[in-house]
Amino acid sequence: YLQSMPKSETIKLREKHLGAACQLFFRSSPLKIVRGIAQYMYDETGERYLDCINNVAHVGHCHPHVVEAGRNQMSLISTNNRYLHDELVILAERLVKTMPEPLSVCFFVNSGSEANDLALRLARVHTKKKDVITLDHAYHGHLTSMIDVSPYKLNLPGGPEKPEWVHVAPVPDTYRGKYTYPKHSQSEEELGKMYADEVGRICKYISDKNGGVCAFIAESLQSCGGQIIPPDGYLKRVFEYVREADGVCIADEVQVGFGRVGTHMWAFETQDVVPDIVTMGKPMGNGHPVAAVITTPEIAKSFADTGVEYFNTYGGNPVSCAIANAVLDVIEEERLLERAQRVGNHLLTRCEKLKHKHRLIGDVRGRGLFVGVELVTDRETRTPATAEAKHIVNRMREEKILISRDGPDSNVLKFKPPMVFSTQDADRLVDTLDRVMAELDGSIPLRNIKLEVLVTPLDETTSTTDSMLQSNMAQSVKAM
Numbered sequence: 471y472l473q474s475m476p477k478s479e480t481i482k483l484r485e486k487h488l489g490a491a492c493q494l495f496f497r498s499s500p501l502k503i504v505r506g507i508a509q510y511m512y513d514e515t516g517e518r519y520l521d522c523i524n525n526v527a528h529v530g531h532c533h534p535h536v537v538e539a540g541r542n543q544m545s546l547i548s549t550n551n552r553y554l555h556d557e558l559v560i561l562a563e564r565l566v567k568t569m570p571e572p573l574s575v576c577f578f579v580n581s582g583s584e585a586n587d588l589a590l591r592l593a594r595v596h597t598k599k600k601d602v603i604t605l606d607h608a609y610h611g612h613l614t615s616m617i618d619v620s621p622y623k624l625n626l627p628g629g630p631e632k633p634e635w636v637h638v639a640p641v642p643d644t645y646r647g648k649y650t651y652p653k654h655s656q657s658e659e660e661l662g663k664m665y666a667d668e669v670g671r672i673c674k675y676i677s678d679k680n681g682g683v684c685a686f687i688a689e690s691l692q693s694c695g696g697q698i699i700p701p702d703g704y705l706k707r708v709f710e711y712v713r714e715a716d717g718v719c720i721a722d723e724v725q726v727g728f729g730r731v732g733t734h735m736w737a738f739e740t741q742d743v744v745p746d747i748v749t750m751g752k753p754m755g756n757g758h759p760v761a762a763v764i765t766t767p768e769i770a771k772s773f774a775d776t777g778v779e780y781f782n783t784y785g786g787n788p789v790s791c792a793i794a795n796a797v798l799d800v801i802e803e804e805r806l807l808e809r810a811q812r813v814g815n816h817l818l819t820r821c822e823k824l825k826h827k828h829r830l831i832g833d834v835r836g837r838g839l840f841v842g843v844e845l846v847t848d849r850e851t852r853t854p855a856t857a858e859a860k861h862i863v864n865r866m867r868e869e870k871i872l873i874s875r876d877g878p879d880s881n882v883l884k885f886k887p888p889m890v891f892s893t894q895d896a897d898r899l900v901d902t903l904d905r906v907m908a909e910l911d912g913s914i915p916l917r918n919i920k921l922e923v924l925v926t927p928l929d930e931t932t933s934t935t936d937s938m939l940q941s942n943m944a945q946s947v948k949a950m
């Protein structure tokens with residue numbers, strides 16, 4: 471009952487009827503996933519995979535409490551939020567309780583893209599300005615408005631160009647960014663200042679030219695840019711510059727929110743700042759499409775004062791809200807923040823140890839269950855080991871462990887598993903990684919290695935006929 475047709479037929483039908491630009495993992499030999507439980511996914515043959523990348527299945531694939539909440543509400547009513555419903559207001563109240571003052575007004579939408587689009591709309595209405603500052607390599611969604619502020623998708627061959635009202639600041643990557651340890655400074659604070667001053671200069675430029683900034687939008691920890699942890703003090707200083715230029719600060723918590731960092735519910739809290747607008751999605755519904763924007767009464771008032779009513783057919787429907795409430799129940803009842811901190815620290819420590827063993831590892835960084843392992847062919851020059859990263863992702867899949875890679879050079883191994891990940895899972899992940907890397911070091915005979923991947927960088931996508939995808943291969947394995 472788990473599949474309606476053999477895998478080969480699924481592939482054929484997909485190729486026939488789905489847009490070739492749609493992303494598919496392991497394109498030349500894709501996975502057919504038919505079932506999920508907790509941190510595991512199963513293919514049509516019953517093979518079990520350890521899921522180290524699905525931050526959407528936050529409280530675990532198909533958590534029974536979440537499934538039951540959706541099923542129950544679905545059997546009662548699913549309508550729109552022009553009617554009163556308790557699940558909606560309960561969810562709003564619970565989310566607001568996790569936020570610092572004055573973030574207290576919610577809007578419910580269906581995806582991270584929609585949340586960021588609404589955030590930008592609120593910023594425009596409130597500031598009456600247009601210029602937006604974003605970070606290099608950032609991704610904020612697939613809507614036209616979001617592609618505009620997502621350098622990760624801009625200026626690619628055949629793709630959209632960056633609009634003139636969008637200004638790109640360097641990503642605060644202290645390992646391979648514009649300012650790094652130890653070349654530019656030994657001090658985290660100083661590096662934070664150097665990166666923030668870049669935003670300050672852009673604010674000044676915009677203010678001189680157009681009288682003020684509309685918004686600064688950034689992930690609190692940049693995931694698409696390669697699991698970047700900004701230096702301490704970075705966002706604090708950036709927010710000061712943006713606010714001095716009359717702009718608002720938008721924190722995109724779509725990937726990193728809901729306790730993934732372990733110490734806090736929201737990743738912006740690790741930088742000790744209070745944004746003007748926060749957007750959230752992915753983990754919020756544990757796989758069900760539900761997302762939200764939370765802002766200040768002042769900004770919400772500016773929006774209401776336009777007289778243009780806001781309506782979103784599915785945003786805040788009772789089923790989505792019941793599911794999101796159930797996700798919050800599980801986060802609380804299963805103490806998933808504590809778990810993310812404990813298991814995340816264990817994973818980080820073990821990855822650090824691996825760094826001493828394998829020269830391929832240039833940097834290990836993370837917060838809670840948000841971890842990146844950056845691979846380089848040379849630790850001095852920090853040259854990205856893109857082909858090796860690709861090879862490792864494929865070899866780990868053979869070992870039934872799903873990981874992904876990210877960053878502008880697709881050389882950062884990325885771990886962001888469901889929050890029910892255990893220390894045993896972390897051990898299995900790192901032990902396997904150790905063995906696969908040893909094959910590359912030459913200390914273990916190569917097994918199953920197709921050597922061409924080591925000389926042909928980038929690709930899980932070789933069978934695609936789409937030329938744009940071919941030219942954007944480095945991009946195509948990212949943005950989960």
Ligand code: PMP
Binds near residue numbers: 586
């Ligand atoms: N913001 C970030 C940081 C994301 O990673 C994503 C999705 N990868 C989005 C926004 C867009 O979310 P969605 O795909 O739900 O529209």
